[in-house]
Amino acid sequence: MKAIVWKKYGSPDYLELADIEKPVPKDDEVLIKVHAATVTPGDCEVRRFDMHVLFWIPLRIYFGIFKPRSPILGMELSGEIEAIGQKVKNFNVGDRIVCGTSLGFGAHAEYKCLKSNAMIALKPSNMTYEEAASLPTGGTNALHYLRKGKIQPGEKVLINGAAGCFGTYAIQLAKHFGAEVTCVDSTDKLQPLTTLGADHLIDYTKENFAESGKKYDVIFDVVGKSVRQGMKALTPKGRYILATPWVYQVIQGFWCSLMSKKKFIIELAKEDPKDLVYLKQLVEEGKLKTVIDKTFPLAEMAAAHHYVEKGDKVGQVIIKITDQ
Incomplete structure (x- = not known):
């Protein structure tokens, strides 16, 4: 099978298209023919091993000290189950699925084996494989963080970094929960966000939301530049949710929380297939959609990584892997 192989930390140009052996499912696994996958900022961070100094050693041991231990990147995909192990009862050959x-x-390969109890759900019937591929990471993370914010109808929610993988889903989910949504991002990225339900737009190159005097019940911060400054924009009992918990920002957040009644929330999203099922229902009800910026073929993976690292994208960058 074809796959993009990752043999060396660093540049996207180290990614190579290769022929490798097709996997065979174990008794408790499903074999997935992959139709589409994504390239996320997380893929890029791991590829170049851009990790905080405090986590560098344990993560380097986990991923591989001298070279990557797992030779294929990609954290989410959509496809079709081609074969199942003898003990698999919850999926059938031919099921169209999404999974993390x-x-x-x-995920950046023509085939992938996963345990049948992994982060897998049936694909929304009204989505293409390309549209569905980003639900397992972008969609479920946005859902997780906004649930932590316990948004109530009528509350004011600000999303900082609203045009990214998490943000484009978070806008729609916050509106679904009944919020008034303000989106913060750069000039060229803002206008498309109105079609997702954004009520207000802030161009961070021209205005600092934390200094505007406006207050928000919930701030979902995907960027995490200055948590201390951002928490000034919360209401007295507001909730600040940080999706990028680096050490300095975490210290800022907890300190501000201790000095006030404002809540500072960090928690990595847990993988629960029920969240994928919930998102599937929202998609099929017409309440959630995927924003695709660009689609690349598998052979152009390096170009996709370069594009993601430029930081210009709105929504998702999709890799089309096999014909459907």
């Missing part, structure tokens, strides 16, 4: 591979990676 987490830090096991492996």
Whole structure:
């Protein structure tokens, strides 16, 4: 099978298209023919090993000290189940699915084996494979963080970094929960967000939301530049949710929380297939959609990584892997 192989930390140009052996499912696994996957900022961070100094050693041991231990990147995909192990009862051959591979990676290949109890759900019937591929990471993370915010109808929610993988889903989910939504991002990225339900737009190159005097019940911060400054924009009992918990920002957040009644929330999203099922229902009800910026063929993976790292994208960058 064809796959993009990752043999060396660093540049996207180290990614190579290769022929490798097609996997065979174990008794408790399904074999997925992959139709589409994504390239996320997380893929890029791991590829170049851009990790905080405090986590560098344990993560380097996990991913591979001298070279990557897992040779294929990609954390989410959509496709069709081609074969199942003898003990698999919850899926059938021919099921069209979406799934997350987490830090096991492996989505940037024509085939992937996963345990049948992994982060897998049936694909929304009204989505293409390309549209569905980003639900397992972008969609479920946005859902997780906004649930942590316990949004109530009528509350004011600000999303900082609203045009990215998490943000484009978070806008729609916050509106679904009944919020008034303000989106913060750069000039060229803002206008498309109105079609997702954004009520207000802030161009961070021209205005600092934390200094505007406006207050928000919930701030979902995907960027995490200055948590201390951002928490000034919360109401007295507001909730600040940080999706990028680096050490300095975490210290800022907890300190501000201790000095006030404002809540500071960090928690990595847990992988629960029920969240994928919930998102599937929203999609099929017409309440959630995927924003695709660009689609690349598998052979142009390096170009896709370069594009993601430029930081210009709105929504998702999709990899089309096999014909449907």
